[in-house]
Amino acid sequence: MATTVTSMIAHPDSEPKVFILPDLVSNCHYPLRMNPHCYPVSRASNKWLIDELRLVEPRSTQIIGFRVGEFSAACYSNTDAFRLRVYSDYMGWLFAMDDWLEQTDVDQILRMRQCCISAFRDPINFETEKFGRKLCRSYFSRFRETGGPGCTERFIHTMDLYLRAVAKEVDNHAKGCILDLESFIALRRETICVKPSLAFIEYAAQIDLPTEVVSHPNITAMENAVIDYAACSNDIFSYNVEQCRRYNHNIIICIMHEQGLDLQGAMEYAGQLCKDAIQRFEANRADLPSLGKEIDEQVAIYVEGLQDWIVSSLHWSFDTNRYFGNDGHIVKQDRIVKVLPKMPL
Known part of the structure; x- marks a missing residue:
């Protein structure tokens, strides 16, 4: 289907003051597990990111509030401390970079892509003074110490797809x-950047699946179901913050525009898409x-790693400060979200 180009949706003054999140928690029955190395790894990873990026308050406290280490420990509950730290460092870098990417332009993103891919291809000899690129080299040089050739190549390829897609999004x-x-x-x-994390499932478990297995239609369909669930649920949870910033790359806005639904109707529609994704995964x-x-x-x-990604991303969305500030536990219980006022143009 061809891309439709329109102006941004202008929400009327009568827009609801609150909306109700779809009940994603009740529809996800997978067990939530936690890696026993969670907290020491999380503290070390946060310190690494804050020190390397030379972050100061309030950004350093905000980074800790992302709770990336806890998310990583739930996604990869059975891996050792070394591999968990590699993934936690990667995720911390990714969130820091994601915030930067949304505020920059296409040319800068493509230059970032070129540097990142170069660092992935040769992290030992790649030289850079840019903080973000140095972190990229740091965690991936450790990944390559034990990562199999298949999952290593899958990570690089899918990160390339991610950075190209973000340029298109911007x-x-x-x-x-x-x-x-x-x-x-x-x-x-x-743009949700889940595909590289799927390569980490192999890395964390010290396996390296043959290409013909990874490309099997059922495996691909399960991966897409996980990715669609993560993307759609993330857009549900991040909608309020993004509409406040007048950012339009969100499935809720897309649904309202295409289906002619109001905000609550679009939330319910997106909730059904999440439910459908789990059903596709199980089928x-x-x-x-x-x-x-x-x-x-x-x-x-x-x-099992794919399953863990579904349930971990769901529960982390209420634990992190990225979407609901310090009120995530309340929102998780009552599902009521107050609509934030839009930032001035």
């Missing part, structure tokens, strides 16, 4: 584009064929 926002739903979902599968898991005993055991580990 360009769309600058032009005031609102995509049709099909086009939005295709782009959002890249494809049930339909997985046997690929041989050794491969089946590795696939089972990988699929």
Whole structure:
């Protein structure tokens, strides 16, 4: 379906003062596990990021409030402290970079992409004085110490897709584009940046799946279901902050525009998309064929890692300060969100 270019939606003065989140928690029955190395790794990773980026208050406290270490520990509950620290460092870097990317232009993003890919390809010899690039080199040089060739290449390739997609997102926002739903979902599968984390499932479990296994239709369908769930639920939770900043790359805005729904109706529609994603995940898991005993055991580990990503991203969204400040536990219980006023133009 072709991309639709329109002006930004202007919400009327009669916009509701509150909206109700869809009940995603009741629809997700997977167990939430926590890595026993969570808190020492989280503290060390936060210190690394704050020191390396030379962050000061209030940004340093904000970074700690992201609770990236706890999210990492829930996603990879069975890995060792070394590998958990690599992922936690990566996620801290990613969130810091994500905030920067939304405030920059396409040319700067593409220059960042070139530097990052160079650092991934040769993290030992890559030289840079840019803080963000140095962090990129730091965590990925440790990844390559034990990461298999398959998952290493998958991480680099999917990070490349992510950075290219973010450049497109920023360009769309600058032009005031609102995509049709099909086009939005295709782009959002890249900008949510979950695909690189799926390579970390292999890294954390010390497996390296053959290409023909990773490209199996059922595996691909399960991955897309996880990505769609993470992207759609993230847009539900981040909508309030993003509409406040007048940022339009959000599925809620896309649904309101295409389906002619009000805010609450769009929230319910998006909630059903999340429910559908879990159903797709389970249907494809049930339909997985046997690929041989050794491969089946590795696939089972990988699929459990995909499941952990769904439940971890859901519960972390209420624990972090990124979406609901310090009120996440209250919002998780009553699902009521007060609409933030829009920032001045």
